[in-house]
Amino acid sequence: MTTTLDVLYFAWVRERIGLPRERVTTDAATVADLVAELRAREDRYDLAFADTTALRVALDQALAGFDAPLAGVREVAFFPPMTGG
Amino acid sequence: MSVPTTVRVQADPFDPGAEATAFHAAAGPAGAVVTFTGVVRDVAGGLIAMEIEHYPGMTERAIADMAATATARWDLTGALVIHRHGRLTPGEPIMMVATAARHRAEAFAAAEFLMDWLKSRAPFWKKEVTAAGAAWVAARPEDEVALTRW
Numbered sequence: 001m002t003t004t005l006d007v008l009y010f011a012w013v014r015e016r017i018g019l020p021r022e023r024v025t026t027d028a029a030t031v032a033d034l035v036a037e038l039r040a041r042e043d044r045y046d047l048a049f050a051d052t053t054a055l056r057v058a059l060d061q062a063l064a065g066f067d068a069p070l071a072g073v074r075e076v077a078f079f080p081p082m083t084g085g
Numbered sequence: 086m087s088v089p090t091t092v093r094v095q096a097d098p099f100d101p102g103a104e105a106t107a108f109h110a111a112a113g114p115a116g117a118v119v120t121f122t123g124v125v126r127d128v129a130g131g132l133i134a135m136e137i138e139h140y141p142g143m144t145e146r147a148i149a150d151m152a153a154t155a156t157a158r159w160d161l162t163g164a165l166v167i168h169r170h171g172r173l174t175p176g177e178p179i180m181m182v183a184t185a186a187r188h189r190a191e192a193f194a195a196a197e198f199l200m201d202w203l204k205s206r207a208p209f210w211k212k213e214v215t216a217a218g219a220a221w222v223a224a225r226p227e228d229e230v231a232l233t234r235w
Contacts, residue, residue: 011138011210012221058208061143077140077208081224084139084168084209085123085180085200 002027003070005034009048010079013055016048031057031066034076049078056081088156089113090164092148094139096171101178104167112163112185119192120183121200127175131215137170137179140208144168151202155184158198159191166199168209201231 008021028034035052038045049055057064058077070076089111093099101122109118125135152164163185173179182199186192203209211222 008140010140010208011212014138058140058143061140061146063206077143079140079208080210080221081229082205082208083211083222083224084207085204085228 001071003073005070005073006075007034007038008075008077010077012080013048013078017044026070028070030070031059031064031068031076034070035066054080088161088163090149090152090156091166092145092152093167094141094144094148095167095169098169099167099178099181101181104165104181105183108163108165108183109185114187115162115185115192116187117189117192118183118185119189119196120181121196122178123180125173125175125177125179131217132175132213133216134214135173135175135179136212136214136219137173138210138212139168139170143208144170147207148203151199151206154202155195155198159184159186159195160188161186161191161195164195164199166203168203168207170209198235201228201235204228205232 004023004025007024009017014020026034026037028037035049039049052066056079059068059073060075105120148166156164161184165183168180182196184192184195205228212219213222
């Protein structure tokens, strides 16, 4: 099913892709499918997502796995491991 | 019983002493108040600034969830988390955790729990700015290991 997502990027993911957020219309069923779609777009996406073990993902502002389904999701965020505190 | 809990994510500086005093005054009947303040450090020398990016919305939510977990797990009479974002200079407070409880063991444990979770589960990213340029701070494996003790 085609859906439109707000996709957000933070820290070096944002810098590599060159924008903080965008709307993406996709048929992707899971986060991993969405990543594959983005990587196929352009080198800057391919580079940013080259190693997903170095990345974290949040769906509607809650941490999730790359195998998580996107059904019902509005907002997807990609970022490196967090360094707060 | 609901425990007074405050979460603030802000660009503005804060005064840890004034915050501790206000927290103590507002907390319930506590016999122990623990406060922790994290400060921008310049270990290697040459740090000009620390830039902290965050995920507005998720940050507040993630910290509120951590605070709710802490107040459910330990018998607290109050909890406070303040975390700054934006550009900070060495020596400035970045964040503060305060917990109040009837006994010190609970206040210390809850404060450490909140610190450990803030380090690797609250969506903040630090970037160090030096004369040589700017670099993102890498997450430390030991911070991830620290979560396993809870």
